[in-house]
Amino acid sequence: MESHLVDETLLGQFADVLIAQKYPGQPKEAYADARKDIMDALDNKISRAIIGSLTEEQGMELNQLLDEGSTDEAAFADFFKKYNINLEEIIQKVMQEFQDDFLKGGKNA
Amino acid sequence: MPKGPESFGGGREQNETDELKSEYQARGDEANKDAIKAAQKEQEKNFNVSPAAVLEKLKNNPAAKKVIGYAAIGAAVGIFATSFILMSASKASASNNSVITNAPKAMVEQAMTPAMTPVTTPEAVTVTFENDGNEFAGETINGVKYDYTEYADRENKVAYNAYGYDYTKDYNDRNAATNSIIRMAEQEPEALASYAYNAFTDDEKQELGIKGLSMVEIDNKFDQAGGGDLQKSVLSKFSQILKDDKTSFNFYRENDTEQTNYVYFVDENEDGNYTPDELHLGYDTKRRSNAPQVDISRTITNPDGTTKTIKVLDLNMNCGYQPNYEKAPQGVPKIESNKPVPQVISGGGPGGGGGGEDPTPPPDPDPKPVPPDPVPPDPDPKPTPKPKPKNPENLERIDDKVHKDIGKDDNTGRVNPEYNPGVSPEDITAPPSPGDYGGTAPVTTPNQPSQGAEDVQPTNPGNDYGGDQGGANDGNANENPVEGNDQSQEEADRNEQTDLPSDSGESGDELADLGIR
Structure with missing residues (x-):
């Protein structure tokens, strides 16, 4: 099973709220498979957006930080701050687009 | 089995090293291997920082x-606060209003789970086995406590007979891994x-009365009189080892074939319930691919005061912290990891203790009798117990x-991320400096008194470079300045100079003809 970049509890909650908006009154068991797909798809988009906000040089610098096995949250927070990468803004944009597409019925519906 | 950091692919390699080597050779400095090695090392340092690799490391x-x-x-709260307003306006059904209106607060509360807050070192890990109607948890007549809720939750496990869930989230987190492993040991006597x-x-085994027993025999001992006390003692010792300062955790990725424990169910009581006496240890052969693993070892002190490091x-x-082995574990039947086992386990082959690379599993040393029916039963004789849905009929x-x-866009599998391409130096050309194109001076000929003035040739406007002609870099030259690559600029300048014609008579005439001098 592939792990997610974003916390799975949050992804699951997001999926539940999305589905409740469009299909109110449904128990979790009625959409268990699709819930996982929503989580995977959203995590996929967020991952691409975050990585896509980095230039190659920034990617190398982040890679070095990761290779050092840093356990310091502040180090990672400082890295993104240094390059003015606003993670919350990036993720919110992705979530908003995802929600809009979902409520409208999907790009290929 | 633990391996060093893996590489994800290729990078810039031989071409640049060969160029450097040629350059040193051209300079007659072929012996300057140190410089070549340094260049190679620099390339290796930058070896593969692909977006996908960085993403994988971020996840771990x-x-x-x-x-x-x-x-x-923060992003989610921002989203759903807005949604909450929209939903309120659209007057959602009463039964769901409480869900939607509380969504933002619930999102934050739910999202701020222990996983999102700093992990603290646990003082003790205890699991309560209250029988609150959970059909998967309880206590045996011998006092052994168990909880097979996770084991039975097959929809959320990777393999049918896996110990439990995927714990990749614990990767590189010793505290989290310790907690998860101890919890698994408490929940499932087979795992313990x-x-x-x-x-x-x-x-240590001698002290606990389990020396010389296979893991299956230890599991069976839990099912006998005194099993509960044995479980407590074994659990206590195991927890102590995991939390000891002299125990180390090494997280790594496995890409080899190995043998791994699983737990299988034989419904000997024919009631469909999971109890410790019906769950047994087995193993299967698995080919791993980048699978997250943890190798635990500890340093112990010998009687003579020397120390040695032993594997724990x-x-x-991926499958709930199942032990791995290079060779088949002794006295353990081979099963299929992802299917329910038939009610009859064929345990033919050499006697117990064969182990090694013999693919034929030894007979099951389990003293319990095999169910009498030798004919494989129907594929699904009893429904697999699983959490019941709220309204199964509706x-x-x-x-x-x-x-x-x-x-469809996001259902076709993961698409590898890409870095921001930005603006490359090749996209930018250096602006002309003011003196570069001063225009061509008109050719004048002194007016000879005996001759009429020569007609002055009209200047071809196309040859007048004095004014600003505009173009690609008009006014934009400094918006995306190239960050100094002084060496290459100097080199380019050097090359440019060598291209200039030498001051020979022939060249000078040609330049004069062109009106340059």
Whole structure:
């Protein structure tokens, strides 16, 4: 099973709220498979957006930080701050687009 | 089995090294191998920082994930606060209003789970086995406590007979891994038996009365009189080992074939319930691919005061921390990891203790009698126990509808991320300096008194470079300045100079003809 970049509890909650908006009154068991797909798809988009906000040089610098096995949250927070990468803004944009597409019925519906 | 950091692919390699080498040779400095080695080392340092590789490392770094997680919470609250307003305006059904209106607060509360807050070192790990109607948890007549809820939750496990869930989230987090492994040992006596068999020294086993027993035999001992007390003692010793300062955890990725423990169910009581006496240890052969594992070892002190490091456990994190082995574990039947086993286990082959690379499993040393029916039963003789849905008779799945709403775009598998390409130096050309194109001076000929003035040739406007002609870099030259690559600029300048014609008579005439001088 592939792990997610974003916390799975949050992804699951997001999926539940999305589905409740469009299909109110449904128990979790009625959409268990699709819930996982929503989580995977959203995590996929967020991952691409975050990585896509980095230039190659920034990617190398982040890679070095990761290779050092840093356990310091502040180090990672400082890295993104240094390059003015606003993670919350990036993720919110992705979530908003995802929600809009979902409520409208999907790009290929 | 533990391996060093893996590489994800190729980078800039031989071409640049060969160029450097040629350059040194051209300079007559072929012996300057140190410089070549330094260049190679520099390339290796930059070896593969592909976006996909960085993403994978991000996922496996708890600190980075937390930073991203906090941002995600903020983003989600922002989204659903807006949605809440829209939903209120559209007057959703009364029964769901409480869900939607509380969504933002619930999102934050739910999202701020222990996983999102700093991990603290646990003082003690205890699991309560209250019998609150959970059909998977309880206590045996011998006092052995168990909870097979996770084991039975097959929809959320990777393999049918896996110990439990995927614990990749614990990767590189010793505290989290310790907690998860201890919880697994508490929930499933079979897991505890496999851990104790591998982790304890002979002296420790002797002290607990399990020396010389296979892991299956240790598991069976839990089912006998005194099993509850044995479980407590073994659990206590195991927890102590995991939390000891002299125990080390090494997280790594496995890409080899190995043998791994699983737990299988034989419904000997024919009631469909999971109890410790019906769950047994088996193993299967697995080919791993980048699988997260943790190798645990500890340093012990010998009677003579010397120390040595011994292996405790090598665990597979994908399937609930199952022990791995290079060779088949002794006295353990081979099963299929992803299918329910037939009610009759064929245990033919050499006697117990064969082990090694013999593919024929030894006979099951389990003293319990094999169920009498030798004929393989129907494929699904009893429904697999699983959590019951709320309204099973009225349940209508909406998975298909939701799949369409997600759209095909993201259902076709993961697409590798790409870096921001930005603006490359090649896209920018250096602006002309003011003196570069001063125009061509008109050719004048002194007016000879005896001759009429020569007609002055009209200047071809196309040859007048004095004014600003505009163009690609008009006014934009400094918006995206090239960050200094002085060396290449100097080199280019050097090359440019060598291209200039030498001051020879022939060249000078040609230049004069062109009106340059």
